[in-house]
Amino acid sequence: MTIKMLCSAALAVSACFLLAACSDNDNDDTKCKGDETPTERLFLQQLSDTSVILKWRGEATAACIGTEQDKLKIFGEATETQSGDKEVLFTDLSPETAYWYSIGAAKTAPDDQSFVTSPEVGALPADGNTRVWLIGDSGTGGDDERESHEGEAAEVLAGMQAYIAKDGEPVDVFMMLGDNAYSVGSDFNYQQAVFETYPALLKALSVWPTIGNHEMGLGATIPVAGFSQTADPNSYVAVSGEAPSSMPYLDIFTLPTNGEAGGVPSGTEQYYSFDYGNVHFVSLDSQLTARDPDQLAAMKAWLIDDLSSNDSDWTIVIFHHPPYSKGANHDSDDTEKFGGFDMPQQWMREAFVPVFDNYGVDLVYNGHSHSYERSFYLTDLVGKSDTYSAARNAELVNGDPDRPASGRGEEAYQQLSPTSGGVDDRVVYTVAGNGGKADSSSSITDPAQWLRHVAMIEQPADTAVPKRRALAVIGSVLVDAGENRLVASFIDANGEVLDRFTINR
């Protein structure tokens, strides 16, 4: 988190402030004569059309990049973060261009260390499609969940890879929907559940996360993992009785605060936005910011400005707590249980759904519930599930109030909703908190309602009878955003598509 690249020439203070160490890349290729150095973790941050941050844990103190694998030319000296990690910001890169890199500043990059910069903001990628991979509650790949969910996060990754091996379209954007590292979001949890679970992806793509309840360790009143109800990132507690400290998430990641990768500056790493070609992305904070009224108001005001300034083809928003869900432990109609630790589900719905409707958001992705639930093409649903009406809230087939459109096949959605008279005022909400485990039975939610939120679409691939409005299997989501069509697919651990919908524009 130490690099804060506030290098926008137009701002009054011309260079960098906060804790920043500005990029000081050097094109003197004679400096790229070190040795490739092993790392414990290595990942990209804030990859944009002109810049990238290389971040690692290890002995190396510099890195080199270049467009030719054996002729790295651009040298960068690392700065050290609070937790001792190293990072280098490289700027003045070319859009949609392949770069190789060496940690340790060697002249030649290893075969597995390269990335491609984003297309220019607003431009389509050369292949005409932006592919996004989203995983939620994926953090089971470490010791804390080994006994109950060993290998499941890796299976989800393998399922996605099996799918894209068939169509040959690589992933461009990697997003994590919170609860990224069970059980308490510690640095050790992250090492196992993230850095040792997705090492190849993390070397090639920038990961864009959001904060889940398990990122904040234990609750204060209820000293159980995931039960924290504080809005203060400095009150993180991993072990009961220990003194509070700052949450590891904010040290591990270096997220944009000043629009470094597009979007409007947020001034905080807890929520941010960025652009990738023709898609605008927003990561909101439903775990901390949502719990403080002033901070929630500030996040909402920022989001309105961010979306008002955005004219991308598509807009995707992520945060952890789903506004609509009938997951096994997280019922969006019953948020007051256990001291209200699920209240963010209600607060986010009430505060932000109207913003999503009014400002052109297309898709919202959440985690928290360990299942897959995908909504109709909704508008104006700010109440509990008993306020849902297909006629009022869903896109309709030929205006028939008894036929909410599924988004599948001939019922594909139009971004300019015919039901709304040709206005872009609808959003598909997806819960995909099954990237590392899937609940096989209801534990807190009324079993009769489990996986049956009425605003969610019935899933033909469900094996229960009668079929439910969700899938209780592990998997992940791929979104393909082209110029005129967006296709979102749920991919299971076998690489099979179990749900798919389309939005045309």
Place this chain on the structure above:
Amino acid sequence: MVGTRRPAGGVSLISRWALFWLALGLAAACLAHPGQHDQLTQINRQLRDAPTDQALLIQRGRVYSEGGQYEEAMADYVRARDMGPPVLVAFDLGVLYYRLADYARATDCMNRYLERFPNYPPAYDYLARIARDAGDYDRAIAYLEDYIRLQDRPSPGHYLSAARMLAETDRFTEALFMLDQGLATLGVIPQLQRYAISLELARQRPDLAIARLETLRQILRDSPQWQLDMAELLALAGRGEEAVAVAGAAQAGLAGLRPTPSRLALQQRAAELIEGLNQGAAMTTTID
């Protein structure tokens, strides 16, 4: 490797800004603290096994205090003081005294807590509230600055919260100072600058509001929303011709964008502003 790319309306303008922030504040204030019963049940169960556990007594006192059951909270805190180091109860007791409007005792408790834990930001937050409520604004500002200084990563909400506290008592200059500190620390961000604009308008200083909005032009990409906001400020400053031109630019920009409810509302605002200005009604405009 598979999976990644490989190389190859009818409200005045001042009211509109003020109402926007007021609405946000009210919405925020309406968020309640649910689930008190669950929490008490759980803590009571634990206290049955450990009735002299100081931390549990403090936890239960906190639940009572937040639920407005001050007598029960006081009873727990008083007991907790005898079950361990009294200083560990001081912060929560101070919060309770603050809620009971006993500012002298509240201040004493917070100061005692800070003697032991000098870098505890929430104690400064409460000292600032106490000072504000007692009418000592200079001291309130000093405590707020301490509070923000102690944050590892101050967030926009911290500055907004502090500025709002000051603005509530018409301390606009101090509130703007706090916001400007935030802007200097966090960079030019709309959350803080827009609130500052609303305060400038509350002080009838549209020219300064315009200057502040100008700082957002680039980061908001000269968007139709920004243009229309600027047009309304220009109108308010009596610069009608410029306002019409900027509102016209907003209209032109909106025409090229896909319609969303917010953009449709902007189009209506722009049309009404231009019409109003052409009719000489520069100081009010219809907004959504």
